[in-house]
Amino acid sequence: MKKRGSFALLDSLVRNGTKHIFGYxxxxxxxxxxxxxxxxxxxxxxxxxxxxxxxxxxxADGYARATSKVGIxxxxxxxxxxxxxxGIATAQMDSVxxxxxxxxxxxxxxxxxxxxxxxxxxxTLPIVKHSYVIRDVTKIAHIVSEAFFxxxxxxxxxxxxxxxxxVGLEEFTNYQPVNQNSIxxxxxxxxxYRTTIKxxxxxxxxxxxxxxxxxxxxxxxxxxxxxxxxxxLAESYQIxxxxxxxxKGAFNESHELSLGMLGMHGTAYANFSVSECDLLIAxxxxxxxxxxxxxDEFAVNAQIIHIDIDPAEVGKNxxxxxxxxxxxxxxxxxxxxxxxxxxxxxSDQTFAWRERIKKWRNVYPLIIPQGETxxxxxxxxxxxxxxxxxxxxxTDVGQHQMWSAQFLKCQVRKWSSSAGxxxxxxxxxxxxxxxxxxxxxxxxxxxxxxxxxxNIQELGTIAQYQLPIKIILLNxxxxxxxxxxxxSFYGERYSHSSMTEGxxxxxxLANAYGINSKQITSAENLKEQLREAIELxxxxxxxxxxxxxxxxxxxxxxxxxxxQMIGISKQTTKPV
Numbered sequence: 001m002k003k004r005g006s007f008a009l010l011d012s013l014v015r016n017g018t019k020h021i022f023g024y025x026x027x028x029x030x031x032x033x034x035x036x037x038x039x040x041x042x043x044x045x046x047x048x049x050x051x052x053x054x055x056x057x058x059x060a061d062g063y064a065r066a067t068s069k070v071g072i073x074x075x076x077x078x079x080x081x082x083x084x085x086x087g088i089a090t091a092q093m094d095s096v097x098x099x100x101x102x103x104x105x106x107x108x109x110x111x112x113x114x115x116x117x118x119x120x121x122x123x124t125l126p127i128v129k130h131s132y133v134i135r136d137v138t139k140i141a142h143i144v145s146e147a148f149f150x151x152x153x154x155x156x157x158x159x160x161x162x163x164x165x166x167v168g169l170e171e172f173t174n175y176q177p178v179n180q181n182s183i184x185x186x187x188x189x190x191x192x193y194r195t196t197i198k199x200x201x202x203x204x205x206x207x208x209x210x211x212x213x214x215x216x217x218x219x220x221x222x223x224x225x226x227x228x229x230x231x232x233l234a235e236s237y238q239i240x241x242x243x244x245x246x247x248k249g250a251f252n253e254s255h256e257l258s259l260g261m262l263g264m265h266g267t268a269y270a271n272f273s274v275s276e277c278d279l280l281i282a283x284x285x286x287x288x289x290x291x292x293x294x295x296d297e298f299a300v301n302a303q304i305i306h307i308d309i310d311p312a313e314v315g316k317n318x319x320x321x322x323x324x325x326x327x328x329x330x331x332x333x334x335x336x337x338x339x340x341x342x343x344x345x346x347s348d349q350t351f352a353w354r355e356r357i358k359k360w361r362n363v364y365p366l367i368i369p370q371g372e373t374x375x376x377x378x379x380x381x382x383x384x385x386x387x388x389x390x391x392x393x394x395t396d397v398g399q400h401q402m403w404s405a406q407f408l409k410c411q412v413r414k415w416s417s418s419a420g421x422x423x424x425x426x427x428x429x430x431x432x433x434x435x436x437x438x439x440x441x442x443x444x445x446x447x448x449x450x451x452x453x454x455n456i457q458e459l460g461t462i463a464q465y466q467l468p469i470k471i472i473l474l475n476x477x478x479x480x481x482x483x484x485x486x487x488s489f490y491g492e493r494y495s496h497s498s499m500t501e502g503x504x505x506x507x508x509l510a511n512a513y514g515i516n517s518k519q520i521t522s523a524e525n526l527k528e529q530l531r532e533a534i535e536l537x538x539x540x541x542x543x544x545x546x547x548x549x550x551x552x553x554x555x556x557x558x559x560x561x562x563x564q565m566i567g568i569s570k571q572t573t574k575p576v
Contacts, residue, residue: 003175005137006035006168009101012144014044015177018072020063020436021047022056026076027116029103031168033074048436048465051457053080055429057087058455061096062433065416066392068225070151071096071433076103078116081162082123086423088158089127093420094246095223097156099147100128106166107135121162129157137170141178149180149189155310156223195324195331197338202322203281203305204338210279210303212353213239216262216291219246219419220284220308220328227251227412229332230283236339238350239281240357242270244291245405245419247284253409259357260366263291264556265402268364271554271562273357274299282306284328287317288420297561307331364568366406369550375523377474377546381407383527384444384472387534391442392416392434396427396451399480399552404446425454428471432458435467442470442534449475449506450499459513462539470534471541473506476548484551488566489558510541517541 009032013021025033039045050056053075060071071091075084081102091098104110105117121133130150132143140163147159183189207213221230227250234241234257241251242259251258262270274280280302285291292298295317306313306320307328314323324331369376377400384391385408393408394416395401401417408415416434418426431445452473462469482497510517520529520542533540553567 002171002173004031004035004168005134005140005163005170005172006031008137008140008175009144009163009168010035010039010045011177012141013072014039015179016145016148017069018045021045021072021074022050022059022063022433023047023074024050024053024056024076024080025074026080026103028077028105028165029074029080029163029168031165032101032103032163035168048432048461050429050432051460052455053083054087054425055432055455055458055461057084057098057100058090058423058426058429059433059436060098060100061087061091061426062394062416062430063437064091064096064098064433065430066413066434066437068223068413069097070148071098072101073098074101076116077105077120078118080116081118081120085124085127086421088124088160090418090421090423090426091158092127092129094418095156095219096158097151098158099144099151100158100160102160102162103168104133104162104164107164108166110164121160124160127158128160131160131162133162133164134167135164137167137172140167141176142183145178145180146183146187149183153189155220195326199322199324200331200334200338203324203335206279206303206305206322207237207239207281207339211349212277213237213279213281213350214273214277214302215239215241216244216274216280216282216285217241217247217250218244218283218285221247221250222284222413224284224309224328226284226329226332229329229336231255232336233332233339236336238348238354240273240354242266242273244285244288245417248405248415249410249412261405262562263288264293265406265552265554266562267366267406268554268565268568269357269360271556271565272360272364275301275561275563277302280304282308282320283332284308286313292317293556293560293562293564364554367553369547371523373522373524374547375520375526375544376550377403377544378407379523379526380472380474380530380544380546381446383530384534385409387527387531388442388444390414391444392431392438394427394430394434394443394445396447396454397422397424398448398451399484399550400446400448400451400474402481402552403474408446424451427451428455428458428462428469431469431471432461432467435469436465443468444534445469445471447471447473448480449473449477449503450479452506456509459510459515459541463513463515467539468537469539471539473541473543474546475506475543476546476550477503478548481552487551488555506541506543515539515541517543519543519545521545
């Protein structure tokens with residue numbers, strides 16, 4: 001039987017495990033959407049209609065982070081495709097597996113500046129793991145399976161497939177599905193890196209010799225589903241653990257060995273620990289500038305072990321004393337096997353080190369300002385953490401993101417936040433992706449009054465599908481982090497960072513979309529007010545009027561080392 005290119009695409013997507021697609025139709029991708037209609041009628045796939053293509057790619061991103069599966073999004077040619085660019089870059093920076101499918105003008109029109117023609121292949125080359133323009137309809141099944149394999153294996157990332165309109169319409173005979181096993185055989189793809197047993201023994205030897213070791217954990221541990229192995233290693237040698245923004249959830253943040261996040265807005269005790277440790281074990285982390293501060297003063301007293309799947313990351317920012325390239329889960333598993341054979345695994349050689357860190361924790365805790373009237377953002381986040389510790393959390397970018405990282409003790413794969421690119425407008429669509437993936441689980445989006453307006457139209461998507469997302473809006477009427485920097489480093493010249501003029505009434509706006517909403521203006525009965533909104537079925541927006549000039553501390557100033565933090569003086573308010 002003859003099959004169209006659009007059939008080959010949908011069939012290949014479903015065969016590779018696709019259940020949900022996030023997208024927005026348009027002229028060049030209409031043949032594919034016509035096929036989507038047929039597959040949805042058969043209940044083989046579900047398409048989520050977003051209100052903007054950027055919402056589609058962020059939702060696919062949130063879906064991928066929560067599930068570890070490949071996220072899928074559709075957009076048409078021209079402006080539809082270019083609206084995806086920010087989301088593709090977000091996924092690339094944070095190593096999120098996506099397959100992004102764009103419509104394109106017909107093959108005969110490519111290069112003629114036809115209506116809604118844009119070279120999305122060329123535009124996205126620097127921000128994708130791989131990309132294709134399909135010109136031969138018989139290759140669709142092969143390319144789709146290959147794209148899935150590339151997106152997930154090795155260091156994950158986004159893959160773009162650009163499909164001309166006439167390719168989707170073209171009929172051909174002898175359609176043959178292609179699975180990923182045949183891709184591996186025909187292409188010889190291998191995302192494995194062999195390391196020697198001798199090198200793993202060197203890792204164990206360095207750990208056993210250290211008296212002040214520290215595990216520095218990044219998103220690679222989450223991507224590799226290596227949280228169990230990480231916990232085993234930390235507990236075996238009683239090694240304190242600090243995580244990056246991407247590494248949140250990789251280690252139980254309520255564990256006595258957890259130091260929370262390190263870096264620019266990390267905990268004081270995590271930053272002091274990285275400055276004083278004698279062995280730093282970096283696992284699935286990339287020595288990002290927001291983590292290291294002044295690079296040549298980062299962990300200067302330590303020998304460094306770097307474990308990562310991407311050889312390009314090793315030595316890029318900091319040269320390690322010992323590197324191990326490969327799958328983090330397998331490597332940690334092998335290290336644990338070797339350590340079990342050692343007689344030193346039960347020794348308590350890190351006791352004095354942990355006691356020293358405990359003193360830092362007591363002297364320089366995270367602070368929750370308390371007041372009877374004004375609400376502090378820290379109060380809100382601490383309360384939410386008490387009410388729904390098992391929730392999936394998404395954030396936008398700014399002060400609220402850093403406060404969330406400090407106070408929300410989330411579980412593995414229950415944290416979605418734009419870390420590398422710092423994309424405002426990410427939070428709500430990412431929450432949509434989380435909720436679509438887990439319809440019966442609580443999903444909470446933490447956002448700010450500036451970030452929410454970047455993709456606020458996605459309230460329409462939430463309303464259409466009645467997704468029970470709770471949106472916690474920390475409203476200080478500023479671009480909060482911009483204001484904090486202007487106060488600290490630019491002589492309090494608040495150039496275009498106030499959002500008061502032109503700010504909508506968020507309660508009325510949510511209600512206009514058919515979403516329940518309320519405003520909280522007082523700290524009185526805060527827990528009861530939040531519980532009522534969170535427990536109510538369906539979506540809910542809570543506009544929290546927080547202290548306008550509250551700053552996010554601790555803070556490592558630009559050009560300073562992690563031990564030189566602002567805002568860590570002893571305080572008498574409630575510590576965490």
